[in-house]
Amino acid sequence: MELGHFVGGKRVPGRSGRFGNIFNPATGEVTGKVALANLDELREAVTNAAQAQIGWGATNPQRRARVMMQFVNLLHRDMDKLAEVLSSEHGKTFPDAKGDIVRGLEVAEFCIGAPHLLKGEFTEGAGPGIDMYSMRQPLGVVAGITPFNFPAMIPMWKFCTAIAAGNAFILKPSERNPTVPVMLAELMMEAGLPEGVLNVVNGDKEVVDGILDDPIIQAVGFVGSTPIAEYVYTRGCANGKRVQCFGGAKNHMIIMPDADMDQAVDALIGAGYGAAGERCMAISVAVPVGEDTADRLVEKLAPRVEGLKIGPYTAGDDVDFGPLITPEALSRIKGLVDRGVEQGAKLVVDGRDFKLQGYENGNFMGGCLFDHVTKDMDIYTQEIFGPVLSVVRAKNYDEALDLPMSHEYGNGTAIFTRDGDTARDFASRINIGMVGVNVPIPVPLAYHTFGGWKRSGFGDLNQHGPDGFKFYTRTKTVTARWPSGLKDGAEFVIPTMK
Numbered sequence: 001m002e003l004g005h006f007v008g009g010k011r012v013p014g015r016s017g018r019f020g021n022i023f024n025p026a027t028g029e030v031t032g033k034v035a036l037a038n039l040d041e042l043r044e045a046v047t048n049a050a051q052a053q054i055g056w057g058a059t060n061p062q063r064r065a066r067v068m069m070q071f072v073n074l075l076h077r078d079m080d081k082l083a084e085v086l087s088s089e090h091g092k093t094f095p096d097a098k099g100d101i102v103r104g105l106e107v108a109e110f111c112i113g114a115p116h117l118l119k120g121e122f123t124e125g126a127g128p129g130i131d132m133y134s135m136r137q138p139l140g141v142v143a144g145i146t147p148f149n150f151p152a153m154i155p156m157w158k159f160c161t162a163i164a165a166g167n168a169f170i171l172k173p174s175e176r177n178p179t180v181p182v183m184l185a186e187l188m189m190e191a192g193l194p195e196g197v198l199n200v201v202n203g204d205k206e207v208v209d210g211i212l213d214d215p216i217i218q219a220v221g222f223v224g225s226t227p228i229a230e231y232v233y234t235r236g237c238a239n240g241k242r243v244q245c246f247g248g249a250k251n252h253m254i255i256m257p258d259a260d261m262d263q264a265v266d267a268l269i270g271a272g273y274g275a276a277g278e279r280c281m282a283i284s285v286a287v288p289v290g291e292d293t294a295d296r297l298v299e300k301l302a303p304r305v306e307g308l309k310i311g312p313y314t315a316g317d318d319v320d321f322g323p324l325i326t327p328e329a330l331s332r333i334k335g336l337v338d339r340g341v342e343q344g345a346k347l348v349v350d351g352r353d354f355k356l357q358g359y360e361n362g363n364f365m366g367g368c369l370f371d372h373v374t375k376d377m378d379i380y381t382q383e384i385f386g387p388v389l390s391v392v393r394a395k396n397y398d399e400a401l402d403l404p405m406s407h408e409y410g411n412g413t414a415i416f417t418r419d420g421d422t423a424r425d426f427a428s429r430i431n432i433g434m435v436g437v438n439v440p441i442p443v444p445l446a447y448h449t450f451g452g453w454k455r456s457g458f459g460d461l462n463q464h465g466p467d468g469f470k471f472y473t474r475t476k477t478v479t480a481r482w483p484s485g486l487k488d489g490a491e492f493v494i495p496t497m498k
Helices: 037-058 062-075 077-092 094-111 153-164 179-190 206-214 225-237 261-277 291-306 313-318 327-342 397-406 422-431 467-473
Strands: 005-007 010-012 019-023 031-033 122-127 129-138 143-146 167-170 196-202 217-223 244-245 253-254 282-290 346-351 368-371 388-391 411-417 434-437 473-481
Touching: 005 031, 005 179, 010 031, 010 253, 031 122, 037 129, 037 143, 037 167, 037 196, 062 077, 062 143, 062 153, 062 179, 062 261, 077 094, 094 153, 094 313, 129 153, 153 167, 153 179, 153 206, 153 217, 167 206, 179 196, 196 473, 206 217, 206 261, 217 225, 225 244, 244 397, 253 261, 253 291, 253 397, 261 282, 261 411, 282 291, 282 397, 282 473, 291 368, 291 388, 327 388, 397 422, 422 434, 467 473
Parallel strands: 143 167, 143 217, 167 196, 217 244, 253 282, 253 411, 282 388, 368 388, 411 434
Antiparallel strands: 005 010, 005 196, 019 031, 122 129, 129 473, 346 368
């Protein structure tokens, strides 16, 4: 299979002569090639989008919402088909792949409410014969640069909101698993989207830089690692664009002595090891408060980690998580585990040597569990993005609170407790963008907004929810006065509402 791009309402072949391999992470086999666009191909897509946006931006919000409504219906219809392709290119289990799609679908559902979300404000009689009102208008052509770990959800978080707001969209998905984004674009066309409003341009850094430098593109949304997020934000802003970038994470889960320990362990197993830990909202640090809490937690966690079922998505419900995305990711994560041992952490469960019969060339790794991790260790300071959970013991609540507070990342965090006062204090004081109380992965639903703090997020506005519509529109305020009955004459003082 050779995958090109999606421009002007149809698939088009790549012309640059450059390609990247598409792998099955479970087998290591090359399953296809993806074209890597050059700047001329990107400019073609942007020009196409700019022409299409004029008519689409003039389309009333209710008609745009109807396209989203039909898109949601088509996602339900093709759910299994999309999940099958997603699993084969990413490696995540089939149920997890369906969850990936559903969380994007929920944003499309929210965007059906675009007519309400795009309403402005109106004041009658703001002054003598003067009315004042505001309008939310689309930016024009906007773009999204999305990561490998959610090849359906995050593209939909970006393009659904932008398109419902009246923009045309350029999507640059991860070249690791590019097929589902093109399939989503085809479904948008089937839903009634005009040609050219949604374009998918596959590529690497050349396309990323082209997006950041293109004068027609007015806004860019990015999700990925923090160094690249900072690069995209800095370069995009320097070029006068509106930019939102979401980067790395080190999500802590605090376990208080009064927590339901079985519930906490279930939460850590799912949130720490689901999708092989390749989630920006994965819990990678467990913080039990008190030695007794820590001992009970590790005692219950260890056999659960040892019993994790790992395999290809084709094994169905018998698998807890699948392979990592690339051999390079596998090597990097094993290297971090090695450094954790060297730096003095106790490796309670070692998954580095995991092998799966018949899939020896796959990127599989077993779950790892560390205890007695300290703040200066690499496995604590760095985002691992793999099936590795670190236990950092805290003497008391304040010491536990300080760990996520003082970490450079601020994406998500959670606390498990039966005490309402403690939970309320934690939610109020913590400097993290998304907080869970007895919820391990506190990803907000589509009608709220998703975004991290500190070096997990760059920019003033977050993804989806009302913030999404604010990001992809700008406000115009009109002050109107009709001349009937008004005296003539110039005024040289600043206007006031007399």
